Amino acid sequence: MSLRGKTAIAGLGITKMGKNYAHSNALGFATEALELALADAGLLRSDLDGVLVNPGLTWGSDVMASYTLQQAMGIRNVRLTATTNLGGASAAALVMHAAMAIDAGMASTVACLFADAPLKPPRPNAKGTGGGAAYGFARGLDAAYGLYGANSGYAMVAQRHMHVYGTTSDQLGAIAVAERKWANLNPMAEFHREPLTIEDYRNSRWVAEPLHLYDCCLVSNGAVCVIVTSAERARDLKKPPVYILGMGQGHPGDDPVETLSSGAPMAKQTAFKMAGVELKDIDVVEFYDCYTITVLITLEDYGFCAKGEGGPFVADGRIGPGGSLPVNTGGGQLSAYYMWGMTPLSEGVIQIRGEGGARQVPKHDLCVVSGNGGVLWTHSTLVLGASA
Amino acid sequence: MAEIVRPIPEITPELRPFFEASKNGQLVVQKCNGCGALRFPPRRLCANCLSRESSWTPVSGEGEVYSFIIMHRVYHPAFATQVPYAVATIKLKEGVRMLSNVIGIDPHAIRCGMPVRVCFEKLNDEVNLPMFRPAADAA
Numbered sequence: 001m002s003l004r005g006k007t008a009i010a011g012l013g014i015t016k017m018g019k020n021y022a023h024s025n026a027l028g029f030a031t032e033a034l035e036l037a038l039a040d041a042g043l044l045r046s047d048l049d050g051v052l053v054n055p056g057l058t059w060g061s062d063v064m065a066s067y068t069l070q071q072a073m074g075i076r077n078v079r080l081t082a083t084t085n086l087g088g089a090s091a092a093a094l095v096m097h098a099a100m101a102i103d104a105g106m107a108s109t110v111a112c113l114f115a116d117a118p119l120k121p122p123r124p125n126a127k128g129t130g131g132g133a134a135y136g137f138a139r140g141l142d143a144a145y146g147l148y149g150a151n152s153g154y155a156m157v158a159q160r161h162m163h164v165y166g167t168t169s170d171q172l173g174a175i176a177v178a179e180r181k182w183a184n185l186n187p188m189a190e191f192h193r194e195p196l197t198i199e200d201y202r203n204s205r206w207v208a209e210p211l212h213l214y215d216c217c218l219v220s221n222g223a224v225c226v227i228v229t230s231a232e233r234a235r236d237l238k239k240p241p242v243y244i245l246g247m248g249q250g251h252p253g254d255d256p257v258e259t260l261s262s263g264a265p266m267a268k269q270t271a272f273k274m275a276g277v278e279l280k281d282i283d284v285v286e287f288y289d290c291y292t293i294t295v296l297i298t299l300e301d302y303g304f305c306a307k308g309e310g311g312p313f314v315a316d317g318r319i320g321p322g323g324s325l326p327v328n329t330g331g332g333q334l335s336a337y338y339m340w341g342m343t344p345l346s347e348g349v350i351q352i353r354g355e356g357g358a359r360q361v362p363k364h365d366l367c368v369v370s371g372n373g374g375v376l377w378t379h380s381t382l383v384l385g386a387s388a
Numbered sequence: 389m390a391e392i393v394r395p396i397p398e399i400t401p402e403l404r405p406f407f408e409a410s411k412n413g414q415l416v417v418q419k420c421n422g423c424g425a426l427r428f429p430p431r432r433l434c435a436n437c438l439s440r441e442s443s444w445t446p447v448s449g450e451g452e453v454y455s456f457i458i459m460h461r462v463y464h465p466a467f468a469t470q471v472p473y474a475v476a477t478i479k480l481k482e483g484v485r486m487l488s489n490v491i492g493i494d495p496h497a498i499r500c501g502m503p504v505r506v507c508f509e510k511l512n513d514e515v516n517l518p519m520f521r522p523a524a525d526a527a
Contacts, residue, residue, distance in 0.1 A: 141403075141429065143395040144517055145489050147475045148463035154456035156477055163455070163500035189510060207459035209472070255485075257455055 004274050007099040008234035008241035010109075010167030011041025012349045015214045017337035018190040019220045023070030026058050030069050030115035033223035037111065041227050041239035043350065045073055048227075050107035052078035052097060054090035066119040069113065080107035081119020085239075087373020088288050089249070090114070091224075091341030092380035096247040098228035108229060114329035114342040115223030135238030151216055151291075153375035155208035155258050162210060164260060164308065169210055171311035173201035175292040176214040176334055183331025185321060185359035190218055191335040215292040219331035224342035226349060231388050242352045245366075246275025246383030256376035263379030264293075264301035266369060270298065271368075280301055283363045284351045286324060286344035288372035289332040295319075298370055299327070299375035326361045341380070348384050394466040396511055402430045405444040410516040415506045417484050419445040426484035449506030450523065451480035458495045474498050478520055493523040 015029050023029045032051070038045060053066040053181060062068050065083045082102045086093050091114055098110035142148070145276065161167045180196035183189035196214060204213040234241035250266025252259070272278065279302065287298045296310035304325065305313035306311030319327035328348035329337045348369040350356050356364075364386065371380040399407050406428075409416040422439025426447070433440055456476035457468040462468045474495040479485045490498055491507070503523035508516040 140397045140400075141466065141487065144511070144515075145475050145487055146394065146459055146464070146467045146470065147472055147487060148459070149461070152457055152459075152475065156455040159457060160455040206458065206460040209460060211429045211457075321455075336416060 001342065002244050002274055003007050003099055004101055004276065005243045006231055007102050007228055007384070008231045008243045009095070009226050009384070010234040010237045010239060010241060010387075011037040011043060011225070011350050012346060013037030013040055013078070013223075013225040014188065014346055015210070015222040015224075016183040017046070017188060017220050017222040017339070018218065019119055021119075023117065024221070026056055026115040027068060027072055029117060029221065029223035030113055030225075031072055033113060033225040034069070034111055034114060034312045035071060037225035037227050040239060043109065045075050047109050048075055048111055049078055050098060050101060050110030051075065051078055052081065052094040052110060052112045053083050054085060054094060054114045055083060056114060056118070056340065058117050058196035059115075062361065080110060080360050082373045086371070086378040086380065087232045088290060088340045089371035089373040089378040089380040091345045092365045092369060092382045093249065095226065095228055095244065095345070095382060096249070096380070099244050099247060102228065102230055106375055110228045111225055112228060113223060113225040114339050116339070117221045120223045120355055137217040149208065151208040151211055154291040154293055155211045156295070157260065158210050158215075158291070159295060160221055160257055161260050161297070165311065169212070170198060171196050171243045171315045172215055172292040172296065173212070174314045174317060175289075175295050175319065176201050177287065178314070178323070179328050179332045179334045181320045182329050182359055183335035185357070186330045187335035189331040190220065191331065196335070211291060211293075214334070217290045218335075218338040220338040222337060222339060224339045224346050226342075226345060238388070240353050241388075242349050243385045243388045244382060245385045245388075246271035246273070246277065248272075248274070248381045250379065260297065260299050262297055262372060262376040264298055264381065267370075267379045267381040270381050274381035275385070277366060277383055278382070282366050283326075284329060284348070284361045285327040286329070286351070286367060287327060287330055288341060288344055288370045289334050290329065290372070292334065294372060295327065295332075297376065300371065302368070321359065325375070329356060329359050329361060344369050344371070345382065348382070348388070352384050352386050392466045392468075393511055394420050395464055396515055397517075399514060406430070407515055409446070410508060412518070413508055414446055415449045415518050416444045416446050417480075417482075417486070418426065418442050426482055428484055428486045445466055447482045447484070449480075451478045451504055451520070453477075453490060453500055453502045453504055454472055454485055455478040455497055456490060456498055476520065478504060489518050489519045490521070493498055496513070
């Protein structure tokens with residue numbers, strides 16, 4: 001009764017990313033990404049009977065985002081809808097819900113979507129575009145102690161990882177540099193034209209020490225949509241099917257500052273068992289990378305190296321272009337675009353299809369995609385494949 | 389001292405015993421009446437045994453830096469004269485961890501595992517904010 005290979009991703013829609021003000025709100029970007037995904041798959045909106053949405057920060061009080069999107073797009077007779085939030089683990093979770101519903105006969109073709117619009121167009125006399133403000137709130141004792149921003153939780157984890165395992169700033173920097181090299185090969189990446197050296201990394205300002213600016217993800221406007229359908233149907237559509245071979249989640253409920261670990265070991269076990277694969281079978285890795293430390297810990301948690309050895313593992317550039325383990329081949333959220341879990345998922349779809357252009361990895365039969373939410377609180381895993 | 393004071397935390401009903409004790413120079417944390425587990429910040433429900441009964445108990449105020457970060461960006465004007473400053477997770481001798489500041493030391497000299505002791509900074513008549521100093525500075 002395994003769901004291995006029963007469903008596939010048949011469509012992918014990615015809007016222009018970053019300081020994109022084509023729409024004034026997240027819903028606007030959502031409609032564009034959904035249209036792009038339908039066109040990519042060769043489907044019409046009337047083919048959809050499922051709409052699953054992970055709203056970003058700026059959907060605000062719209063607690064029924066998926067229905068709002070259905071209305072906005074004039075989609076009739078939807079059989080499956082949900083607005084879901086596991087933070088950055090959501091995108092892969094939406095795909096899981098879609099795959100399970102399709103297998104259960106509850107829906108046939110499901111759009112899974114993330115959209116956000118935290119950046120505002122520059123105004124005269126205004127500093128910046130508000131990306132920091134969107135993620136820089138604090139209240140109560142946190143505010144009294146001067147603890148602001150989403151960066152602090154991961155900075156605490158990074159400092160502790162450095163203390164316990166001897167991880168260095170330059171090792172985190174190696175992740176930032178490797179991902180930037182990938183981004184330099186990806187025309188969709190916000191940092192496509194800007195190289196990054198380890199010296200640039202060291203000289204970049206502290207955001208929350210021990211995290212430099214380039215340890216931290218971008219903040220982006222935009223939306224990404226993937227369309228999930230049965231493997232059978234996907235084979236008749238425009239693009240090569242990206243088969244969903246394995247799916248899993250893990251949410252340990254511990255304090256990651258103490259465990260220095262994520263829910264990946266749990267999620268991976270379920271997903272890899274379903275897919276019938278082992279780590280050595282994986283050709284390309286797309287890991288959630290809100291911060292460099294997230295990538296390092298996720299590499300450890302999947303078993304690419306032992307716990308605590310993530311620093312030396314990444315230090316030699318092996319995860320960059322030309323290295324032995326291609327990780328975050330589009331530049332990730334650090335250097336391409338910040339679409340929460342849709343960033344690694346979208347790049348996984350591109351790589352499996354072989355649409356990666358200059359950044360395409362030569363062997364791309366199997367890809368592992370991770371999602372991660374909060375401060376290593378929630379975790380989701382997908383194993384994607386070129387054949388079922 | 390700068391004129392702009394740091395954001396005054398709201399004295400919520402849940403935090404009132406904490407601030408009352410702080411006014412008298414006493415650090416307290418919440419204690420579950422069911423299983424005895426210590427916790428901070430306060431919660432209604434014990435995540436360990438699910439008891440809703442709790443009380444407040446004094447703690448030594450001695451502990452160690454469990455992890456810390458150094459803030460360089462000014463998010464609130466009160467911290468413009470403070471940066472760079474350290475925000476730390478303090479692990480108290482009693483085992484419970486709490487967020488605070490480590491003061492009285494160059495933030496770059498702070499290390500995980502460093503022994504610290506509580507001190508208090510008066511923000512106004514109602515709020516004496518607990519902070520930590522290196523234990524080596526005998527109080």
